[in-house]
Amino acid sequence: MKYISILDIIGPSMIGPSSSHTAGAVRLGLLARNIYGSKPGWVKFTLYNSFAKTGKGHGTDKALIAGILGFNVDDPRIRNSYEYAKNESIQIEFAAEDDPLRHPNAVDFTFYNEASMFISGKSLGAGEVEIDNIKGFKASIRGDLHTIFIIHKDKPGMLSRVTEFIQEANLNIATLLCERNEKGKEAAMTICLDSVPSEDLINSIQNISGVYIVRSIDVLKK
Amino acid sequence: MKNIENFQELIDSARSNKKITLVFQELECSMLEKEITELRKIMSKHLNTMKAAIKQGLETCQLSESGMSGTDSSKIFQRYQQSEKLPCNMLFGKIISYALATMEENQRMGKVVACPTAGSCGIVPAVITAYAEEMGISVEKQIDAMFTAGGIGKIVAQRMPLAGAVAGCQAECGVAGAMAAAAIVDMLDGNNSQIINAAALALKNIMGLACDPIAGLVEVPCIKRNSFLGIHAVAASEMALAGIESFVPIDEIIDAMIQIGNLMSPVIKESSEGGLAVTKTALELNKKLENLWDYQVS
Ligand code: SF4
Numbered sequence: 001m002k003y004i005s006i007l008d009i010i011g012p013s014m015i016g017p018s019s020s021h022t023a024g025a026v027r028l029g030l031l032a033r034n035i036y037g038s039k040p041g042w043v044k045f046t047l048y049n050s051f052a053k054t055g056k057g058h059g060t061d062k063a064l065i066a067g068i069l070g071f072n073v074d075d076p077r078i079r080n081s082y083e084y085a086k087n088e089s090i091q092i093e094f095a096a097e098d099d100p101l102r103h104p105n106a107v108d109f110t111f112y113n114e115a116s117m118f119i120s121g122k123s124l125g126a127g128e129v130e131i132d133n134i135k136g137f138k139a140s141i142r143g144d145l146h147t148i149f150i151i152h153k154d155k156p157g158m159l160s161r162v163t164e165f166i167q168e169a170n171l172n173i174a175t176l177l178c179e180r181n182e183k184g185k186e187a188a189m190t191i192c193l194d195s196v197p198s199e200d201l202i203n204s205i206q207n208i209s210g211v212y213i214v215r216s217i218d219v220l221k222k
Numbered sequence: 223m224k225n226i227e228n229f230q231e232l233i234d235s236a237r238s239n240k241k242i243t244l245v246f247q248e249l250e251c252s253m254l255e256k257e258i259t260e261l262r263k264i265m266s267k268h269l270n271t272m273k274a275a276i277k278q279g280l281e282t283c284q285l286s287e288s289g290m291s292g293t294d295s296s297k298i299f300q301r302y303q304q305s306e307k308l309p310c311n312m313l314f315g316k317i318i319s320y321a322l323a324t325m326e327e328n329q330r331m332g333k334v335v336a337c338p339t340a341g342s343c344g345i346v347p348a349v350i351t352a353y354a355e356e357m358g359i360s361v362e363k364q365i366d367a368m369f370t371a372g373g374i375g376k377i378v379a380q381r382m383p384l385a386g387a388v389a390g391c392q393a394e395c396g397v398a399g400a401m402a403a404a405a406i407v408d409m410l411d412g413n414n415s416q417i418i419n420a421a422a423l424a425l426k427n428i429m430g431l432a433c434d435p436i437a438g439l440v441e442v443p444c445i446k447r448n449s450f451l452g453i454h455a456v457a458a459s460e461m462a463l464a465g466i467e468s469f470v471p472i473d474e475i476i477d478a479m480i481q482i483g484n485l486m487s488p489v490i491k492e493s494s495e496g497g498l499a500v501t502k503t504a505l506e507l508n509k510k511l512e513n514l515w516d517y518q519v520s
Contacts, residue, residue: 003225003253004379006246006372007264009338009401010346013271016328017440019340054438057288057511059331079331125385126339 012127012222014073020105021051021058024123026078027220029067031131031143032109032119034217040111042091043068048106051123052096061094064107072221073127137188138179143220145174145192148202153210154180154187161208162189169201186212223252229377229418229472236414243366243408246373265365268335272324272347275334279323286329288511290441295322298449314453316352321345321448329441338375338384341391341440342398344448346371349402349455350409359409370408371401374421382480386433387492389483395444395451396428396479402455403462412463420462422472424455429475430482432490434497436504437511443498 014023033040045064047055055061065081069088077084085092099106103122111117120133131141134149141147148166152158159178166173172194180187197216206214226232226249236245251258280299285292302308302315324344328334334343346368354364375397378384384393403420412420428451436442468475489496498504 004376005254006250006369006376007254007261009375009379009384010265010368010372011268011335011337013268013333013335014340015331016334016340016343017331019336022331023336023340050438056514057286057437057439057441062331074333076333125387126383127336 007222012073014127015059015063015076015078018058019127020123020125021054021060022063022078023073023127024105024125024129025051025058025060025063025107026067026071026073027127027129027143028107028121028123028131029064029109030070030072030220031067031129031141031217032111032121033068033070035119035131035134035141035149035215036109036111036117037215038113039088040068040090040113042093042112044093044095044110044112046095046097046108046110048097048099048102048104048108050104051107052098055096065092134188136181137186138177139188139190140175140177141190141217143217145194146196146219147217148189148191148193148197148205149213149215149217150189150191150205150211151213152187152189152208153212154182154184155210158187158208158210159189162191162205165201165204165208166191166193166197169198171195171197171201223249225249225253226373226377227380229476232373232377233414233418239414241366242373242414242417243370246369246376249373250369262365265368266361269350269361269364269368271333271335272337273351275327275332276320276323276347276351278332279325279327280319282327282330284330286326286441288437288439288441288507290436290439290507291329291445292326294446295319295326298322311356313352313356314456316355317348317452317456318449320348320351321452322445324348325440325445325448329439329445337371338379338397338401339386339394341386341435341444342394342448342451344445345395345398345451345455346402346405348448348452349406352452353406353409357409363409367405367408370417371405374404375401378425378476381476382483385492386435389479390486390491391431391433391447392425392429392479393483394433395447396425396431398448399428399451399454399458400424402452403458406455406459407462410459410463412459415467416462416465418472419467420455420459422468422470422475423461423466424458425472425475425479426468426470427454427458429479430486432486432497433492434490434499435492435494436499436501437508438494438499
C-alpha cells in the first residue's frame with residue numbers, strides 16, 4: 001500500500017478554487033516553461049474539454065500563464081498573471097477545443113521565440129499532472145522525479161552513450177522512455193532519475209554528437 | 223515504524239492509551255524521516271493560512287466570475303453580530319460563516335489549504351477556528367487536532383481516492399466532515415474511542431452524496447455544503463462525547479462507502495451531467511457563461 005502522508009490530506013496551501021483546474025494548471029505551466037528552457041516571446045494555449053468549458057471560472061487561464069512565469073501554486077500573483085506576462089512582454093493567446101479523444105483536462109502549449117516548441121499535458125486531479133507530448137514525441141513527465149529529456153538523431157549507440165554518462169555520475173535511473181518518429185530521423189528519450197543531475201552531466205550529454213536538445217527538468221515543489 | 227493501514231490498526235496502536243494525535247505525529251516523523259518540530263511548523267503555517275482565508279473571506283463581499291457566489295459569509299456573520307436573541311449560540315454562527323468565508327475566498331482565487339480537497343477546504347478550518355475562539359483552545363492543541371483530522375483523512379484515503387469524480391462528494395465534503403468531527407472531540411479532550419466514533423458517525427450519515435457542481439465550478443452546491451458539514455461535525459462530536467457509539471465499526475463503514483461510490487452513476491460524479499448541474503437554472507447559466515467566456519486573443 002502506498003504511504004499517504006497527513007500533509008497530502010491537509011495541504012498543499014494553494015490559490016483556489018480547484019486543485020485540478022487551478023493548482024494543476026500552474027504546475028503544467030511550470031513544467032512546460034522548464035521544458036521550453038527559456039523565456040518565450042509568445043505562448044499559445046489550446047484548452048480541451050473541461051479545461052476549455054470551465055477554465056474561466058476556475059482561473060485556469062491565469063494559472064497556466066502564472067506557471068509560464070515561474071509562479072508557484074500558492075503565489076497570489078496568479079490572480080494578475082495577465083499583467084505580469086504583459087510586463088515581461090510575453091504575448092498570450094488562448095484557443096478552446098472540444099475533443100472527446102483528448103483527456104478532459106488537456107492543454108497544448110505552443111511556445112514561440114527564436115525556437116518554437118509544441119508541448120501537451122494534462123491535469124490528472126488533486127494537483128497531479130503529466131506532460132505527455134513534446135515536439136510530437138511521447139513523454140511522461142510528472143514533476144515527481146528529476147527528469148532529463150533528450151531529442152537526438154535516430155542512430156545506433158545513442159542510448160548507451162547517454163546512460164554511460166549517467167552511470168559515471170553514479171545516478172540511478174528510475175524510468176526510461178524512448179521513441180522515434182521515423183527511422184534515421186529524430187528520436188527522444190525521457191529519463192527519470194532518483195537524484196539531481198549535475199550541470200556537468202547535462203553538458204556531457206549535450207556534447208554527444210547527434211544530440212539536438214537536452215533539458216533537465218526539476219521536481220515540482222509539493 | 224510500520225504504516226497504519228486501517229482503523230483497527232489505529233485502535234491497536236493507541237491501545238496503551240497513547241493519544242491518537244501522538245500516534246499520527248510519530249508515524250509521520252518516521253515515514254517522512256522528519257523531526258516533529260519541522261512537521262508541526264508546517265501544520266502551524268497551514269493553520270495560519272486557514273485563518274487568514276477566513277478573515278479575508280469575511281471582509282470581502284464580491285461576486286465570483288460566474289455570479290453564483292461570493293456575498294454570503296458576511297450575511298450570516300452579521301446576523302450573529304447584531305441580533306439580540308438567537309436560537310443558536312455564537313459557535314454555530316461562526317462555523318457557518320467561517321466555512322462560507324473560506325470557500326468564497328477559494329472561489330475568488332484566494333489562498334487556502336486543501337483539506338482534503340479545495341472543494342471541501344472550509345470545513346476543518348471553520349470548526350477548529352470557531353471552537354478555538356469560543357472554547358479557548360490553545361494553538362498547540364489546535365495543531366494536535368489537525369494531525370488527528372489529517373490522520374483520519376489519511377486512513378480513508380488509503381482505501382478510496384478522495385475525489386468526487388471517483389466516489390462522489392462523500393469522498394470530499396463527507397470525509398472532511400468526519401475529519402472535523404474527530405478534530406472537535408480531540409480539542410475537547412475526548413478519548414480515542416470517542417474520536418473514532420465521531421468520525422464513524424459523521425461518515426455514516428453522508429454516504430452516497432452526489433457531486434453535481436453547476437457549470438463544473440466549485441460553487442454550487444460546494445460552498446454552502448461546507449457550512450452544513452461543519453454543523454454535521456458538531457452533531458457527530460456531541461454524540462460521541464456523550465458516549466454514543468456507531469453500531470457499525472468505521473472500517474466497515476468505509477467498505478460501504480466504497481461500494482456506494484461504485485454504484486453511483488457517473489452523471490453525479492463530478493461530470494456535471496446530472497443532478498443540480500442539469501436543472502433549468504443551471505442550463506440557463508451554462509448558456510450565459512458560454513457567451514461570456516469566449517477565449518480571445520489578448
Ligand atoms: S460537490 Fe463535487 S466538486 Fe463540490 S465539493 Fe463535493 S465533491 Fe467537490
